[in-house]
Amino acid sequence: MDVAIVGCGMTAVGEHWSRGIGDLAEEAGRSALEDAGLRQVDALFVGNAYGATFNQQTQLGSLVAHHLGLAGIEAYTCEAGDASGGAALRTGCLAVASGAVNTALVIGVEKTTDTVGPARVRSRGVSLDADFESVNGATLTAMAGMLMRRYMYDYDVTLDQFEGFSVNAHRNGAVNPRAMYRNQLRAGAFVRAPMIAEPVSLFDSAPDADGAAALVLAVADLAADLVPQPVAVCGSAVVTDSLALQDRQNPLQLGAVKLSTERALHQAGLTLSDIDLLELHDAYTILTTLTLESMGLGQPGGGWKWAADAGARIALDGDLPISTFGGLKSRGNPSGATGVYQAAEAALQLRGQAGQNQAQGVKRALTQSIGGLGATVVTHILSAIPE
Amino acid sequence: MTDASLVDRSAPRQDARGAMFGTLYSATLVQEAPEGFVAQAPYRLALVRLEEGSMITAQLTDVDGEIEIGDKVEMVTRKLTTDGERGMIVYGYKFRPVIK
Numbered sequence: 001m002d003v004a005i006v007g008c009g010m011t012a013v014g015e016h017w018s019r020g021i022g023d024l025a026e027e028a029g030r031s032a033l034e035d036a037g038l039r040q041v042d043a044l045f046v047g048n049a050y051g052a053t054f055n056q057q058t059q060l061g062s063l064v065a066h067h068l069g070l071a072g073i074e075a076y077t078c079e080a081g082d083a084s085g086g087a088a089l090r091t092g093c094l095a096v097a098s099g100a101v102n103t104a105l106v107i108g109v110e111k112t113t114d115t116v117g118p119a120r121v122r123s124r125g126v127s128l129d130a131d132f133e134s135v136n137g138a139t140l141t142a143m144a145g146m147l148m149r150r151y152m153y154d155y156d157v158t159l160d161q162f163e164g165f166s167v168n169a170h171r172n173g174a175v176n177p178r179a180m181y182r183n184q185l186r187a188g189a190f191v192r193a194p195m196i197a198e199p200v201s202l203f204d205s206a207p208d209a210d211g212a213a214a215l216v217l218a219v220a221d222l223a224a225d226l227v228p229q230p231v232a233v234c235g236s237a238v239v240t241d242s243l244a245l246q247d248r249q250n251p252l253q254l255g256a257v258k259l260s261t262e263r264a265l266h267q268a269g270l271t272l273s274d275i276d277l278l279e280l281h282d283a284y285t286i287l288t289t290l291t292l293e294s295m296g297l298g299q300p301g302g303g304w305k306w307a308a309d310a311g312a313r314i315a316l317d318g319d320l321p322i323s324t325f326g327g328l329k330s331r332g333n334p335s336g337a338t339g340v341y342q343a344a345e346a347a348l349q350l351r352g353q354a355g356q357n358q359a360q361g362v363k364r365a366l367t368q369s370i371g372g373l374g375a376t377v378v379t380h381i382l383s384a385i386p387e
Numbered sequence: 388m389t390d391a392s393l394v395d396r397s398a399p400r401q402d403a404r405g406a407m408f409g410t411l412y413s414a415t416l417v418q419e420a421p422e423g424f425v426a427q428a429p430y431r432l433a434l435v436r437l438e439e440g441s442m443i444t445a446q447l448t449d450v451d452g453e454i455e456i457g458d459k460v461e462m463v464t465r466k467l468t469t470d471g472e473r474g475m476i477v478y479g480y481k482f483r484p485v486i487k
Contacts, residue, residue, distance in 0.1 A: 122421035133444050135479065136467065137417060137424040142432045143444075145415035150434075153413075153456050197415040197432075246434060246442040251412075 001267065003096045004223035004230035005382065007036025007216030008344040013180045013332035015113040016210040021048075021055050024212040025109040026067040032105065032214035032344075033068075036226060041216065042101035044068075044075035047088030047108035049336035049371075051077070053123040054112050064107060074101075081127035082283065084108065085213070085339025086238070086369025086378025092217045093236045093380075102219050108340030109212040120208065124335075127372055129244035141205055141284070143245050143373055145197035148286035151252055152199065155301030159199055162285035162304055163190035165322075166203050166329055168311030169282060173326020175356035180209050180332030187310065206283045209332030213340035215347070231347045234364075235264035235381030243375045254374035257294035261368070264379035268364075272296060275381075276362045277349055278320060279342035281370035282327040291368065321359040324349060339369030343380060350384040407462045408485065409435040411454060414447060423468040435460055435482050449483035459485040 009031025061075030080087040085108030092106040173179035193201035223230035241256035293303035314322040346365035420428035431447035460482040
């Protein structure tokens, strides 16, 4: 894929009560354009999941393009639940790779926190299967709770064994100035946290957040002339599974994670052993666990082992750093923006500009954006050296 | 032709109960409920493996004490929520422990 990332921008993640959705997207977009040294792009793709339910706002393509002074360009929203950001990046890559455009701006934006309590829970529930899940009072966290309980039952795993994923996320988020929760997680706090949907607790589940992240994409030939350190997109894949968990043969196997990872790696001509860093969709520790297993980084029932020793193996200086800027758990989860944050963070890692979050020797990174519990899985492989 | 031959007695009666009984695949206790379900919270939500093989998502009801993975449950009709300003009642299925 002859596409490169030539600019990144991100707003702080948190509760932006005083700012509109267009305003947040504008900040990230301007920052990415400045990073790329560009004032104009050929197209804009907006990743957003809940504009219609949280903000009573659709047509974000037009809204955001106008905010950025880009009115007139092709622009529209890409929606795939919490994978919307990944889907927008994918769409941008396709547009550039096809030759239809030379440059594209990808902006993920979400504003979830103006709505609170049961109204927010209901609004977020629109990404579940309405007829078979949410009609029964299901929430994504409840579905994750059921997966986790079954996993613990099948493989005799205890709650404390997941702790390292959250500890690692907060260890990295604590030094990320854009992270929503910059506190360290003390050992033992995880198992004592209040339950949201047992066994998923407050310290297990990623927080809803507001934020926007942006990437400027360019055709690879152009990229080298634009910026000193373009980041190549060498793999890009979207795979879907059943929306409702109940329709999967084995809910503990994330088939779309497996296929999406395989396809992206195949495009890049790489294997998992070539990957130096993972930005995973760590909305719940069970999702991280099942993702690692489904990717092939653990046997069924063994994915939790990556969390051992307070996540030492997945720390910034570990074998395979994960959630290097805090992940969804600590940086925060601005739903439709999250997939773009992941890619922007991975790009900074590859450019060696990750500051205190820098992992060493990162040549290739894999980012994965997930809608639901593996219903839509978007994987990208980013590389420091165009291949 | 006798009267009896008018009725085919060879086919066994269809047993629909396979869709009504199942075992608990997993369950959770929902503490943060969406609008429409707040009055019931906290409530138990489950994935039930039906006897005929498929899986279904539903609330558990009439549970005294604990319920474990693998426990037998049966389908019952219950009120799920009320809908809209006029409060139309939405009925649906829930599951309860099998009454012995």
